[in-house]
Amino acid sequence: MIKLYTAVANSSSQKVRRWLKEHQLEYKEIDLTKDELTKEEVLAIFSLTEEGSDDVITRRGKAIQSLKEDFYSLTIKELIQAIVDNPMLLRQPLIIDNNHLQVGYHEEDIRKFLPREVRKVMIKDFAKKRKAMK
Numbered sequence: 480m481i482k483l484y485t486a487v488a489n490s491s492s493q494k495v496r497r498w499l500k501e502h503q504l505e506y507k508e509i510d511l512t513k514d515e516l517t518k519e520e521v522l523a524i525f526s527l528t529e530e531g532s533d534d535v536i537t538r539r540g541k542a543i544q545s546l547k548e549d550f551y552s553l554t555i556k557e558l559i560q561a562i563v564d565n566p567m568l569l570r571q572p573l574i575i576d577n578n579h580l581q582v583g584y585h586e587e588d589i590r591k592f593l594p595r596e597v598r599k600v601m602i603k604d605f606a607k608k609r610k611a612m613k
Contacts (some may be wrong), residue, residue, distance in 0.1 A: 480569040480594055484524075484566075484573035486511040494584040502593060511566035521559045524573065527580035532558060535582060537570045 481499065489588040499506050509516070517604050528534040536550070553561065562568050574581040579591050 480575045481506040481574060483508045484511055484571060484575075485571060486567060486571050487510070488572050489571070491584040495574060496587070498584070499592075500590055504592060511569060511571065514566075516563050516566045518559050518563055521562045524569070524575060524580065525559075527575055527578070534580070535570055536562075536568055537571060 481504055483492075483495060483499070490610075524535055525531065525566060550558075570582050572583065574589070574592065576592060581588055581591070
């Protein structure tokens with residue numbers, strides 16, 4: 480199941496919702512202003528990052544400024560608890576499934592959430608169109 484973490488009705492979140500619906504992909508939306516995050520959810524997000532917390536923590540806004548400690552001095556346990564206590568520390572939208580993480584809407588990258596069979600068909604269709612254009 481795809482999870483979509485959002486907090487505001489920004490254009491990126493709207494594009495992600497629209498794309499998921501157009502491709503008939505089921506997803507669960509988690510509103511970071513209303514829904515509680517668990518430590519397990521935060522760990523699941525971190526487990527999919529390439530650069531750790533730098534991939535998913537916002538560097539702007541009131542949330543990061545509200546941290547009493549220097550962000551870089553936090554232990555992983557303290558950081559996870561800080562995010563549980565203040566989910567607005569996460570960048571938005573965050574899109575995750577069991578194997579993928581994407582921050583924001585990127586038209587090329589979001590296709591990784593399509594089932595493999597669908598991606599194969601899309602590649603074949605693209606190749607046919609390209610060949611027909613020659």
